[in-house]
Amino acid sequence: MSIRNRLVLYFLASILIPSIIITVVVYMSSTGIITKKMNDLIEKNVESARLIVQTRLAFIDEMTTLISLNPMIQEVLSASPTTNMSDNILQIIKLDRALDSYYLSNYYASPNSSIVPTIHMLDRPEYQKYDISNKVQDIESIENEPWYREMDNNNQSVYTQPGDAPVVIARRLFTLQNADKFDYAAVLTIELEKSSLNNMLSNYKPSNGSRIFILNEHNQIIMSSDAYSGEEEQFIQSLDSSATGLKRADMWGDTVILSSKQLENIEWKIINMTRLSEINSDQLRLTRIVLLVLVICMTTALLAAFLLSRNISSPITKLVASMRAVRGQNFDIDIAYHKKDEFGFLIQQYKRMIRQIKELIEKLYVSDLKKQKAELLAKDAQLRALQAQINPHFLYNTLDSINLYAIKYKTPVISDMIGSLANFYRYSLSKGRNIISLEEELNHTSSYLDIQSMRLGPKLHYSIQVPRELRKTKTVKLVIQPLVENSIIHGFHQKTGDFEIAITAKQEADKIIVCISDNGNGTREKAEMLNNLLASDDTEGQSFAITNVHRRLGHAFGEGFGLRYSHNPAGGISVEITIPASYNMGDNDANGYSG
Numbered sequence: 230m231s232i233r234n235r236l237v238l239y240f241l242a243s244i245l246i247p248s249i250i251i252t253v254v255v256y257m258s259s260t261g262i263i264t265k266k267m268n269d270l271i272e273k274n275v276e277s278a279r280l281i282v283q284t285r286l287a288f289i290d291e292m293t294t295l296i297s298l299n300p301m302i303q304e305v306l307s308a309s310p311t312t313n314m315s316d317n318i319l320q321i322i323k324l325d326r327a328l329d330s331y332y333l334s335n336y337y338a339s340p341n342s343s344i345v346p347t348i349h350m351l352d353r354p355e356y357q358k359y360d361i362s363n364k365v366q367d368i369e370s371i372e373n374e375p376w377y378r379e380m381d382n383n384n385q386s387v388y389t390q391p392g393d394a395p396v397v398i399a400r401r402l403f404t405l406q407n408a409d410k411f412d413y414a415a416v417l418t419i420e421l422e423k424s425s426l427n428n429m430l431s432n433y434k435p436s437n438g439s440r441i442f443i444l445n446e447h448n449q450i451i452m453s454s455d456a457y458s459g460e461e462e463q464f465i466q467s468l469d470s471s472a473t474g475l476k477r478a479d480m481w482g483d484t485v486i487l488s489s490k491q492l493e494n495i496e497w498k499i500i501n502m503t504r505l506s507e508i509n510s511d512q513l514r515l516t517r518i519v520l521l522v523l524v525i526c527m528t529t530a531l532l533a534a535f536l537l538s539r540n541i542s543s544p545i546t547k548l549v550a551s552m553r554a555v556r557g558q559n560f561d562i563d564i565a566y567h568k569k570d571e572f573g574f575l576i577q578q579y580k581r582m583i584r585q586i587k588e589l590i591e592k593l594y595v596s597d598l599k600k601q602k603a604e605l606l607a608k609d610a611q612l613r614a615l616q617a618q619i620n621p622h623f624l625y626n627t628l629d630s631i632n633l634y635a636i637k638y639k640t641p642v643i644s645d646m647i648g649s650l651a652n653f654y655r656y657s658l659s660k661g662r663n664i665i666s667l668e669e670e671l672n673h674t675s676s677y678l679d680i681q682s683m684r685l686g687p688k689l690h691y692s693i694q695v696p697r698e699l700r701k702t703k704t705v706k707l708v709i710q711p712l713v714e715n716s717i718i719h720g721f722h723q724k725t726g727d728f729e730i731a732i733t734a735k736q737e738a739d740k741i742i743v744c745i746s747d748n749g750n751g752t753r754e755k756a757e758m759l760n761n762l763l764a765s766d767d768t769e770g771q772s773f774a775i776t777n778v779h780r781r782l783g784h785a786f787g788e789g790f791g792l793r794y795s796h797n798p799a800g801g802i803s804v805e806i807t808i809p810a811s812y813n814m815g816d817n818d819a820n821g822y823s824g
Contacts, residue, residue, distance in 0.1 A: 443498070
């Protein structure tokens with residue numbers, strides 16, 4: 230696979246896979262959250278509707294109790310039936326006045342309709358002769374009502390039929406004049422219009438398309454928050470009348486969520502029906518939007534990937550084609566690349582090298598065989614020198630090119646890491662020098678720690694506090710960074726908390742002491758073991774890095790200079806690097822020394 234295709238593939242994979250994972254996770258999470266919240270809302274609304282209906286009926290029940298205990302009503306109930314017109318009219322007026330007071334206090338029970346208590350007196354046919362009050366009647370007016378026939382064994386009844394028939398709350402009234410005898414004297418009725426209860430149910434719908442029904446003991450719909458179709462009525466009647474709670478069911482090709490509650494002290498049940506398609510409509514809209522955004526992002530990423538891969542692969546392809554021509558002994562090449570970037574610099578150096586090679590070959594043909602061989606060896610050495618010169622520049626310039634692309638595509642973490650890496654390798658070459666300033670060594674260590682911080686994350690903390698006047702001190706190259714690396718390898722990976730490294734320096738007489746301290750899991754025994762290792766002649770084992778640093782310091786500066794380990798009271802290990810405060814470059818050959 231070509232570099233261009235790999236770049237496109239890697240770029241798309243880096244965007245496509247995370248985008249799909251994020252989309253799936255968001256979709257599944259939002260679906261679960263919406264479903265759970267909708268189920269909770271349905272349950273709460275059904276429970277609220279049940280409580281409000283229960284409260285309305287309880288209020289009516291309390292009202293009937295108060296009416297049954299009213300002294301004026303009890304006085305009439307306890308009176309014997311009579312044919313005297315004046316007595317009957319007086320009794321009707323007393324009952325009417327007593328009921329009027331309850332008529333005025335009915336708002337809590339039914340805010341949208343009036344509540345008119347009516348008393349049906351037993352054995353008072355004379356009341357029918359006087360058209361004085363519609364709230365006082367004889368028992369004959371209700372004897373044929375179905376709810377009255379069902380009151381044979383009950384003192385109270387709540388009854389209604391499907392349709393617009395009102396809800397009738399009936400209560401038997403007894404005389405209380407004699408504590409030893411309770412005589413059945415009348416029936417008190419209160420009618421509630423269903424319109425007010427239906428409007429109340431509509432206020433507790435969890436969604437616009439939801440339906441709240443109240444069913445009687447025969448699973449018939451007696452109240453509803455909205456008008457309903459015949460199909461919905463058949464579906465409701467087909468449900469298990471004893472089942473309560475939350476469940477899902479299929480209704481003519483559509484899934485509905487059902488939630489039901491049983492009313493207390495009455496064989497009625499309240500049930501909510503919500504179509505699943507209505508709940509999922511918002512989720513489907515969200516899904517379409519997410520997919521549209523995903524397609525737009527993928528299209529943009531694809532175009533950016535092709536453009537990026539073309540800019541990178543085009544000069545490489547030209548170089549490869551030129552190399553094929555050179556392999557066929559064709560040195561007359563001209564690579565058309567006019568951009569002033571790292572690839573342009575590389576191509577210029579390459580063309581210059583090819584021209585020099587061509588000149589060398591032409592000179593070899595003019596000379597005799599021996600001279601040709603000698604010159605060929607000399608030119609070959611010169612060619613290697615040129616290549617050695619090009620390679621470091623190519624490395625730096627390539628890293629700078631990648632850094633520019635990282636900045637262009639707004640990835641500062643990659644830019645910082647590449648910058649630190651370039652500084653790290655630029656120092657490692659150091660133009661062949663082995664004795665450098667403490668400032669250069671600290672800069673090299675700082676670049677290394679920057680790279681480690683990006684790789685290891687926020688758990689790694691470091692500080693470098695070295696006075697400015699000590700930074701010009703000369704030291705052996707690569708002494709601090711290997712010790713910092715050793716501290717991270719043996720301290721960071723075994724520590725669960727934050728890992729801290731502190732680099733400080735101080736001057737004591739004619740010596741500079743650089744201290745590297747960490748808060749790892751090093752012990753006093755570990756420090757003593759490392760000091761013993763530095764004092765021995767054994768160069769084998771896992772601590773080759775610290776023994777190498779220790780010996781190079783001794784070779785460069787003499788006895789008394791090197792490393793010393795100690796245990797920190799708060800935990801971790803410190804290592805002290807002792808170097809001379811002043812160093813004469815003539816004491817040792819800075820370029821010839823090999824550590």
